Amino acid sequence: QCARRAMSRVRATHDEEAAARASATEVDSGAPTIFDKIISKEIPSTIVYEDEKVLAFRDINPQAPVHVLVIPKLRDGLTELGKAEPCHEDILGHLLHASKIVAEKEGIVDGFRVVINSGASACQSVYHLHLHVLGGRQMKWPPG
Ligand code: TR5
Secondary structure, eight states, X not given: OHHHHHHHHHHHHXXXXXXXXXXXXXXXXXXXXXXXXXXXXXXXXXXXXXXXXXXXXXXXXXXXXXXXXXXXSSOTTOSSGGGOOGXXXXXXXXXXXXXXXXXXXXXXXXXXXXXXXXXXXXXXXXXXXXXXXXXXXXXXXXXX
């Protein structure tokens, strides 16, 4: 029982943290984001992969030994995955395939995770669609 109470306390703390993180995140205003400056190279980043449609660069606050963000160079209304339309199918497929290329380049193709946070309740903080490619350690499930 004690353990159960302790667990529910832990859960409550996690829930409170998640709620705080969600309420502290940006909202989707459609305004330019920091990623525009990374694409234009006005702000430096560590680029891992690039082609005509996507850019992949290291996350500034890595959550795993490998943590790379894969983004479309043209946002085209894709501030978040929840805004995707049929016209975005090509770029969405391209982003997923680019994530696999990144995993290969980073030596984690045997086991990696791709995460997309969409919207405030998923703690999205930058409103330019991006795929997190994470690996290099044992990932846990379920995610928080
Ligand atoms: O929370 P979501 O899913 O929106 O992910 C946004 C990600 O962008 C976070 O993991 C941040 O750590 C990452 N981020 C934020 C900035 C940034 C970055 N990654 C690389 N370089 C960055 N610069 C220069 N500036 C940021 N504000």
